[in-house]
Amino acid sequence: xxxxxxxxxxxMIPEVIILSILVFLLAKAMPGxxxxxxxxxxxxxxxxxxxxxxxxxxxxxxxxxxxxVVHLFHGNLGNSYQYQEPVTRLISGRAANTLWLALFTxxxxxxFALPMGVYAGRHEGxxxxxxxxxxxxxxxxxxxxxxxxxGIWIFGYxxxxxxxxxxxxxxxxxxxxTIGSRFYHILLPGILGALFGTVNIVQYLRSEVxxxxxxxxxxxxxxxxxxxxxxxxxxxFRNSLLPIAAFAGYSITGLLNGSIFTETVFxxxxxxxxxxxxxxxxxxxxxxxxxLIYGILNLLGTLLSDIILSIxxxxxxxx
Amino acid sequence: MSLxxxxxxxxxxxxxxxxxxxxxxxxxxxxxxxxxxxxxxxYGLVGESGSGKSTTGKSVVGLEKVTSGSILYxxxxxxxxxxxxxxxYNRDVQMIFQDSLSSLNPRKRIEDxxxxxxxxxxxxxxxxxxxxxxxxxxxxxxxxxxxYKYPHQFSGGQRQRIGVARAVATNPKLIIADEPVSALDxxxxxxxxxxxxxxxxxxxxxxxxxxxxxGVVRHMCNNIxxxxxxxxxxxxxxxxxxxxxxxxxxxxxxxxxxxxxVNQRMAHRASRLAVEKIYQEQQSKYYDENGEAFPLIQVSxxxxxxxxxxxxxxxxxxxxxxxx
Amino acid sequence: xxxxxxxxxxxxxxxxxxxxxxxxxxxxxIDLQVQRDEILAIVGESGCGKSTLATTIMGLHDPHETKISxxxxxxxxxxLQLDDAGYNQFRGAKIGxxxxxxxxxxxxxxxxxDQISEVMDYHTDLTxxxxxxxxxxxxxxxxxxxxxxxxxxxxxxxxxxxxxxxxxxxxIACKPDLIIADEPTTALDxTIQAQILDVLRAIQKENHAxxxxxxxxxGVVAETADRxxxxxxxxxxxxxxxxxxFNTPEHPYTRSLLRSMxxxxxxxxxxxxxxxxxxxxxxxxxxxxRFAPRIPWVPADAHEANPTMHEVTPGHExxxxxxxxxxxxxxxxxxxx
Numbered sequence: 001x002x003x004x005x006x007x008x009x010x011x012m013i014p015e016v017i018i019l020s021i022l023v024f025l026l027a028k029a030m031p032g033x034x035x036x037x038x039x040x041x042x043x044x045x046x047x048x049x050x051x052x053x054x055x056x057x058x059x060x061x062x063x064x065x066x067x068x069v070v071h072l073f074h075g076n077l078g079n080s081y082q083y084q085e086p087v088t089r090l091i092s093g094r095a096a097n098t099l100w101l102a103l104f105t106x107x108x109x110x111x112f113a114l115p116m117g118v119y120a121g122r123h124e125g126x127x128x129x130x131x132x133x134x135x136x137x138x139x140x141x142x143x144x145x146x147x148x149x150x151g152i153w154i155f156g157y158x159x160x161x162x163x164x165x166x167x168x169x170x171x172x173x174x175x176x177x178t179i180g181s182r183f184y185h186i187l188l189p190g191i192l193g194a195l196f197g198t199v200n201i202v203q204y205l206r207s208e209v210x211x212x213x214x215x216x217x218x219x220x221x222x223x224x225x226x227x228x229x230x231x232x233x234x235x236x237f238r239n240s241l242l243p244i245a246a247f248a249g250y251s252i253t254g255l256l257n258g259s260i261f262t263e264t265v266f267x268x269x270x271x272x273x274x275x276x277x278x279x280x281x282x283x284x285x286x287x288x289x290x291x292l293i294y295g296i297l298n299l300l301g302t303l304l305s306d307i308i309l310s311i312x313x314x315x316x317x318x319x
Numbered sequence: 320m321s322l323x324x325x326x327x328x329x330x331x332x333x334x335x336x337x338x339x340x341x342x343x344x345x346x347x348x349x350x351x352x353x354x355x356x357x358x359x360x361x362y363g364l365v366g367e368s369g370s371g372k373s374t375t376g377k378s379v380v381g382l383e384k385v386t387s388g389s390i391l392y393x394x395x396x397x398x399x400x401x402x403x404x405x406x407x408y409n410r411d412v413q414m415i416f417q418d419s420l421s422s423l424n425p426r427k428r429i430e431d432x433x434x435x436x437x438x439x440x441x442x443x444x445x446x447x448x449x450x451x452x453x454x455x456x457x458x459x460x461x462x463x464x465x466x467y468k469y470p471h472q473f474s475g476g477q478r479q480r481i482g483v484a485r486a487v488a489t490n491p492k493l494i495i496a497d498e499p500v501s502a503l504d505x506x507x508x509x510x511x512x513x514x515x516x517x518x519x520x521x522x523x524x525x526x527x528x529x530x531x532x533x534g535v536v537r538h539m540c541n542n543i544x545x546x547x548x549x550x551x552x553x554x555x556x557x558x559x560x561x562x563x564x565x566x567x568x569x570x571x572x573x574x575x576x577x578x579x580x581v582n583q584r585m586a587h588r589a590s591r592l593a594v595e596k597i598y599q600e601q602q603s604k605y606y607d608e609n610g611e612a613f614p615l616i617q618v619s620x621x622x623x624x625x626x627x628x629x630x631x632x633x634x635x636x637x638x639x640x641x642x643x
Numbered sequence: 644x645x646x647x648x649x650x651x652x653x654x655x656x657x658x659x660x661x662x663x664x665x666x667x668x669x670x671x672x673i674d675l676q677v678q679r680d681e682i683l684a685i686v687g688e689s690g691c692g693k694s695t696l697a698t699t700i701m702g703l704h705d706p707h708e709t710k711i712s713x714x715x716x717x718x719x720x721x722x723l724q725l726d727d728a729g730y731n732q733f734r735g736a737k738i739g740x741x742x743x744x745x746x747x748x749x750x751x752x753x754x755x756x757d758q759i760s761e762v763m764d765y766h767t768d769l770t771x772x773x774x775x776x777x778x779x780x781x782x783x784x785x786x787x788x789x790x791x792x793x794x795x796x797x798x799x800x801x802x803x804x805x806x807x808x809x810x811x812x813x814x815i816a817c818k819p820d821l822i823i824a825d826e827p828t829t830a831l832d833x834t835i836q837a838q839i840l841d842v843l844r845a846i847q848k849e850n851h852a853x854x855x856x857x858x859x860x861x862g863v864v865a866e867t868a869d870r871x872x873x874x875x876x877x878x879x880x881x882x883x884x885x886x887x888x889f890n891t892p893e894h895p896y897t898r899s900l901l902r903s904m905x906x907x908x909x910x911x912x913x914x915x916x917x918x919x920x921x922x923x924x925x926x927x928x929x930x931x932x933r934f935a936p937r938i939p940w941v942p943a944d945a946h947e948a949n950p951t952m953h954e955v956t957p958g959h960e961x962x963x964x965x966x967x968x969x970x971x972x973x974x975x976x977x978x979x980x
Contacts, residue, residue, distance in 0.1 A: 368832055509917075572834065574837075581865045
């Protein structure tokens with residue numbers, strides 16, 4: 001198994017190289033440059049020209065790419081044009097924020113979705129099932145950013161229950177109050193993300209449970225004289241959760257990607273917000289670094305899913 | 320010259336292992352088989368699941384990549400794709416599948432299903448095409464209103480006949496029938512088998528009839544090959560195989576067919592258990608040291624068996640004594 | 644071992660399924676007895692209701708979607724009066740069931756050992772070790788060569804024949820008095836089929852159990868059954884000993900089935916084809932002989948208006964009196980309508 005995982009990681013190398021070239025080229029293809037309008041709206045075009053030149057932005061793309069790769073291997077992703085600090089430091093400061101939010105959202109999502117999916121599947125066609133399905137359709141129909149904006153307006157401004165910006169309150173001091181403040185800041189985006197991110201899991205789990213209920217092995221269990229509640233516990237739930245468990249690998253990277261919306265609306269200083277800002281400022285070094293990280297995370301997520309699946313499903317063995 | 324000559328056909332699937340995923344071994348699904356199908360005959364290919372009989376069938380239609388060996392159709396090797404298209408092979412050779420529901424496109428109407436091979440190979444006008452489809456439906460005994468229905472609206476037997484209608488649409492010379500009746504009830508099975516025989520009489524079609532059911536094979540086939548773990552263990556006429564089987568594997572298969580003669584059931588069971596005992600105890604006599612079948616040895620103009628020459632001759636003469 | 648003969652007695656049982664809000668009989672007015680130490684085969688084509696009968700005895704139908712009437716008397720208890728918990732005392736313990744498709748009937752995520760010992764969890768007080776020993780003993784009994792290895796494996800690691808042996812081991816784990824085998828060999832090769840039937844017979848001898856063997860394969864019936872019930876369109880149309888059914892079949896359906904089989908001596912003839920189709924549940928006629936439309940040359944007055952079972956010889960019963968006049972069209976003296 002370890003061999004296979006190592007091999008899969010090695011296979012990822014050419015994928016990452018191709019990805020990085022694509023990302024690099026796309027970033028370059030964007031109109032505009034990092035300097036116009038950002039330093040000073042009335043900056044001298046001559047000076048911008050000069051800045052472009054000393055930063056090597058007039059070189060052929062492959063030369064620029066090559067410089068970038070060489071620096072990459074020195075652990076140097078360049079400096080942000082916008083923030084004037086090393087990209088590595090810029091991103092690492094924000095990665096933790098994003099990770100906290102993503103993890104919290106994911107835990108909440110599963111905590112909401114699993115009971116709902118199982119309950120709906122078990123009581124297929126009855127009132128609770130109808131309500132849960134209605135709920136998932138509604139959350140599916142409303143665009144996520146609308147929910148975020150509505151949520152922040154109602155709970156943040158009207159009621160004032162939650163902070164509407166940032167990742168930590170400036171008055172927090174001491175580790176307890178720091179953690180408390182951080183948690184307080186991710187509470188509303190986490191809950192909203194979870195409440196409205198359940199639809200896929202609920203629907204999938206529901207249909208898995210319904211399939212399992214009428215499966216032959218459940219009929220076998222019934223003919224063994226196993227009581228209904230034990231059949232659900234020992235046969236139906238475990239078998240229905242299997243594809244969901246395997247999905248977890250993808251969903252964590254999905255959440256990292258999805259953080260772009262949440263972080264923008266909540267002005268939450270994570271990778272997503274950084275990404276959006278860098279695009280508007282043509283901050284090439286940051287864009288390429290972030291896309292590369294997202295790309296690698298996606299590849300790792302796929303691998304993670306395969307590994308989880310091979311652990312929980314005896315029929316699949318990575319060999 | 321036979322219609323189809325299969326010569327030393329091999330289909331191996333690679334097994335990849337290790338860090339670099341290199342081919343370390345192979346599954347020898349079909350491992351060097353040779354037989355001929357004559358024009359207008361039904362050739363039976365019999366074996367248990369995993370014997371390689373379906374793989375053989377798919378190779379003959381060109382659905383399987385052949386590792387080595389040749390399949391000559393009218394003297395031309397059709398394992399090469401260029402030869403298949405030059406000969407119109409895909410028009411002359413059609414296939415009937417076991418599962419008629421999953422082999423018919425559920426979203427297409429019967430008219431389109433049956434007309435599909437016509438559209439591929441013949442350029443008919445709309446009216447000609449419709450007339451031909453109606454003729455085909457008539458041949459398989461379905462009403463004209465079937466044209467606008469979908470596969471799920473038919474019973475298993477009707478669907479299987481639709482599969483047959485599609486297979487005969489282009490006037491093929493050879494039909495590969497892979498377990499065509501094993502999913503069907505007895506009365507429907509009778510219908511499909513009768514019908515296959517009827518169109519054979521009318522159009523001179525040859526069948527490669529692949530089945531595990533020796534009762535059905537006896538009813539349908541003139542010549543039969545018994546397949547075991549990718550190799551042929553015995554080939555012969557119906558009489559050779561059913562009345563003078565030589566290889567223990569053939570005997571074992573025959574002994575396992577349930578008989579409807581209740582009065583003989585104890586005797587039949589005893590003989591089955593006796594054959595099973597020989598099969599278990601005398602593996603080394605009937606298989607080589609690797610547990611594989613020996614090369615085929617001819618014991619009569621029609622009958623060959625996969626045994627060392629001395630044993631084959633000895634068994635054949637014993638059979639001959641029994642005959643005399 | 645008790646000497647009372649009928650330990651399972653099915654009386655006037657009908658099972659109706661709900662289709663588009665209406666109930667339609669899948670089996671109607673079944674009367675059937677099973678004794679200890681016998682194999683009763685129920686034979687018929689798909690759609691004749693034989694599997695419905697099996698699942699009705701096992702109580703596996705959803706009460707909201709089915710309507711069951713009649714009485715199933717098993718060792719003094721009317722099974723149809725039991726609630727789910729009451730039924731669970733019988734299922735797996737006194738009645739074991741063997742299913743057709745051995746791959747899908749086993750939970751893909753559980754080891755063989757766990758699936759066999761699960762049935763003992765609910766019906767015995769055995770300790771973990773005792774259950775483990777019993778599992779190995781059972782696997783050995785059903786003819787698995789290396790019980791220890793197999794017990795530790797998952798279903799997908801076994802061949803079809805091995806899986807079916809595991810299913811049988813589950814069914815017999817608590818030494819049931821009645822075993823219902825629904826097409827136990829249909830998915831298997833003939834050589835494996837023969838071995839599985841041998842195992843079933845051996846178990847029956849050993850446990851003095853009664854077996855209901857459901858199959859469409861007349862060959863399997865002739866080789867295995869003591870008594871046979873032939874079903875057509877939800878009804879039993881003929882029953883008797885295996886000898887009676889195969890040596891002197893009487894009902895037109897039984898005779899038609901036997902005639903449509905490929906036999907040793909009919910290679911060059913066409914096989915007999917039964918005209919028409921089995922009626923669907925919604926189109927099942929409520930009166931008259933249900934087989935009559937498939938033998939149209941038999942005059943209408945040869946059938947009973949409400950066909951009942953008639954005893955031909957002791958133990959041999961046939962539905963409807965039309966069998967007395969029935970001849971195939973190509974037989975001498977046949978009547979054409």
